[in-house]
Amino acid sequence: MTTTEAPATRKLAYVSAINEALAQLMRSDPNIFIAGEDVGLYGSVFGVTRGLMKEFGENRVVDTPIAESGIMGLGLGAAATGLRPVIDIMFMDFIGVCMDEVVNQIAKMKYMFGGKATLPITIHTMAGGGMAMAAQHSQSLEAWFCHVPGLKVVMPSGPYEAKGLMIAAVRDDNPVIVVNTKTLLGMQAEVPEDMYEIPLGKAHVVRPGSNFTIIATGRMVGESLKAAEELAADGLDVEVIDPRTLQPFDTETCVASVRKTHRALIAHEAVRFGGIGAEIAAQIQEEAFDFLDMPVGRVGAPFAPVPFSPVLEKQYIPDAARVVAEVRRLLGRA
Amino acid sequence: MDISNDTLLDLHHRMVRIRLFEEEAGKLQESGKVPGALHLYVGEEAVAAGVMSHLSAEDQITSTHRGHGHLVAKGGDLRKMYAELYGRSTGYCKGKGGSMHISDLDLGMLGANGIVGAGPPIAIGAAFSNKYRGTDRVTICFFGDGASNEGTFHEAANMAALFKLPVVFVCENNGFGEFTSQARHQAIKDVADRAAGYGMPGIITDGMDVLAVYEAAGEAIARARRGAGPSLLECKTYRFFDHVGVRGMGVVYREDAEVLEWRKRDPITLFESRLEEMGLLTTEAAAQVRERILFEIREAIAFAEASPFPAEGALMEDIYTVRGAAR
Numbered sequence: 118m119t120t121t122e123a124p125a126t127r128k129l130a131y132v133s134a135i136n137e138a139l140a141q142l143m144r145s146d147p148n149i150f151i152a153g154e155d156v157g158l159y160g161s162v163f164g165v166t167r168g169l170m171k172e173f174g175e176n177r178v179v180d181t182p183i184a185e186s187g188i189m190g191l192g193l194g195a196a197a198t199g200l201r202p203v204i205d206i207m208f209m210d211f212i213g214v215c216m217d218e219v220v221n222q223i224a225k226m227k228y229m230f231g232g233k234a235t236l237p238i239t240i241h242t243m244a245g246g247g248m249a250m251a252a253q254h255s256q257s258l259e260a261w262f263c264h265v266p267g268l269k270v271v272m273p274s275g276p277y278e279a280k281g282l283m284i285a286a287v288r289d290d291n292p293v294i295v296v297n298t299k300t301l302l303g304m305q306a307e308v309p310e311d312m313y314e315i316p317l318g319k320a321h322v323v324r325p326g327s328n329f330t331i332i333a334t335g336r337m338v339g340e341s342l343k344a345a346e347e348l349a350a351d352g353l354d355v356e357v358i359d360p361r362t363l364q365p366f367d368t369e370t371c372v373a374s375v376r377k378t379h380r381a382l383i384a385h386e387a388v389r390f391g392g393i394g395a396e397i398a399a400q401i402q403e404e405a406f407d408f409l410d411m412p413v414g415r416v417g418a419p420f421a422p423v424p425f426s427p428v429l430e431k432q433y434i435p436d437a438a439r440v441v442a443e444v445r446r447l448l449g450r451a
Numbered sequence: 452m453d454i455s456n457d458t459l460l461d462l463h464h465r466m467v468r469i470r471l472f473e474e475e476a477g478k479l480q481e482s483g484k485v486p487g488a489l490h491l492y493v494g495e496e497a498v499a500a501g502v503m504s505h506l507s508a509e510d511q512i513t514s515t516h517r518g519h520g521h522l523v524a525k526g527g528d529l530r531k532m533y534a535e536l537y538g539r540s541t542g543y544c545k546g547k548g549g550s551m552h553i554s555d556l557d558l559g560m561l562g563a564n565g566i567v568g569a570g571p572p573i574a575i576g577a578a579f580s581n582k583y584r585g586t587d588r589v590t591i592c593f594f595g596d597g598a599s600n601e602g603t604f605h606e607a608a609n610m611a612a613l614f615k616l617p618v619v620f621v622c623e624n625n626g627f628g629e630f631t632s633q634a635r636h637q638a639i640k641d642v643a644d645r646a647a648g649y650g651m652p653g654i655i656t657d658g659m660d661v662l663a664v665y666e667a668a669g670e671a672i673a674r675a676r677r678g679a680g681p682s683l684l685e686c687k688t689y690r691f692f693d694h695v696g697v698r699g700m701g702v703v704y705r706e707d708a709e710v711l712e713w714r715k716r717d718p719i720t721l722f723e724s725r726l727e728e729m730g731l732l733t734t735e736a737a738a739q740v741r742e743r744i745l746f747e748i749r750e751a752i753a754f755a756e757a758s759p760f761p762a763e764g765a766l767m768e769d770i771y772t773v774r775g776a777a778r
Contacts, residue, residue: 190572
């Protein structure tokens with residue numbers, strides 16, 4: 118189903134793919150270090166840095182106090198003076214604590230300094246709900262950062278993407294936010310053992326199709342593939358596109374698909390209002406208005422904080438069934 | 452204190468260079484030639500000069516919105532500085548940063564900053580970098596009494612002490628956070644008191660006496676260089692001008708009498724008297740120093756005024772590093 122840039126050899130979990138990418142990166146470049154809350158001795162609350170402190174020592178895998186502004190600023194100062202930091206922000210929600218460092222400092226330093234600063238900093242964080250973690254540990258806030266010139270944003274949808282995008286992000290000479298998804302941590306897929314990069318800013322056609330396009334991010338890629346299978350019964354041949362990188366965004370691949378299929382829907386887990394789907398829909402209508410047979414659809418979370426109770430959370434988080442229902446509604450077949 | 456005559460005269464030169472740079476910048480803004488907001492450093496020259504005298508271009512500093520003085524004292528090129536204030540393509544930041552983001556990474560000047568309290572976390576990152584690579588470089592974090600109330604200062608100070616980073620937090624306590632006096636923005640008089648809460652030395656020094664600053668900064672910097680960890684050095688100083696611009700008196704938030712009292716302890720006048728007593732400077736020699744610096748300044752302003760504005764395409768350049776272009 119997936120077309121890969123490197124030969125696949127064995128199955129690996131999403132969490133292990135991230136871990137392997139970090140370990141290989143650190144072996145390959147002594148200027149790379151990781152800093153964050155509980156990333157060292159504990160191996161991160163999600164397990165993504167497990168074993169790294171043992172291999173690379175506490176100078177390169179740095180347990181920090183719970184102080185997001187301090188950690189993020191430390192990353193910036195280190196990047197501006199020649200190191201290549203990976204800053205771990207445990208839950209994406211916590212980026213709210215260090216927004217100044219991310220948005221006013223990291224994103225803008227290069228421009229404000231007339232291009233002289235080079236900031237090879239990677240911010241790694243975990244997004245998404247579905248684990249009954251409530252409103253401050255479950256958000257998908259990627260759209261915030263796509264709105265800020267100077268930042269790049271990637272959102273891996275599976276283990277293969279998690280490794281390849283992490284390696285590309287860390288090797289990139291710009292600030293890149295890697296938005297991984299908690300509920301995908303156990304997902305298994307074929308992942309090459311060697312290091313490989315997934316090019317930033319390049320979308321991937323996960324499932325080719327001829328008469329409907331679904332552009333999905335992160336966890337919603339897998340959900341949209343399930344939806345595509347179900348919609349086949351309706352006579353729809355759905356193309357599923359994973360942008361992989363949200364900033365810079367690969368408009369070209371998405372628009373080319375819509376010109377072929379004439380119908381499009383964007384699916385993400387984040388709140389629908391003002392989500393990245395709104396931008397993608399706008400770009401599609403700007404670039405392919407005459408090709409559209411229907412309004413561009415969007416599936417996202419309702420305009421509410423993420424609820425705690427599993428019953429409410431299930432109502433909240435978009436899934437394959439929601440994608441199927443919205444496609445049918447748009448086509449007047451609901 | 453062991454200090455050579457050359458160093459003494461260099462301290463004087465640095466202070467006068469800052470003063471004249473700032474006074475001329477203020478005039479240029481008043482006349483409408485320089486756009487935007489200028490936060491001038493007049494009155495606080497002894498701090499920048501006394502600290503920077505111990506640093507090389509390899510050592511880094513983080514600055515504040517009141518950053519011109521730091522860059523001048525670190526050896527900044529006045530032509531590129533004025534050109535930046537004028538928004539010209541030949542400026543330090545190609546006209547994209549202006550006064551509040553003036554920087555010179557080659558001199559270790561990690562930028563003036565438009566956000567109060569943004570410097571401390573960046574400074575500990577540079578210090579982390581120095582330690583990581585096993586160098587003896589130090590990082591100086593300049594910040595004000597106002598910034599000492601920001602959470603970023605707390606986070607950075609704690610991490611600096613915890614990791615024993617080679618950084619010196621230099622508080623330029625000028626008595627005001629923007630237009631609010633220290634008594635109205637914090638319940639303590641000495642920001643240095645806070646050092647104890649982080650497990651680092653807190654030192655108070657007279658920020659109008661360049662030799663006092665020089666001596667105290669020297670000790671804190673030496674301590675950082677030998678790996679003994681950070682210090683908090685509070686320099687009691689005063690902002691002669693307003694938060695923004697040149698006006699200093701007739702304002703609602705402070706008494707003119709207070710300004711006049713502080714002006715009696717003008718750091719440059721104080722130091723010139725001292726140098727005269729030591730037989731190192733005459734009134735004529737001091738005038739010559741001013742004349743030479745003014746010549747440099749006039750030449751720099753002419754350079755700025757003759758420089759082109761950024762070309763149209765510059766707007767969309769320098770946002771991202773293109774692969775292969777950097778290290």
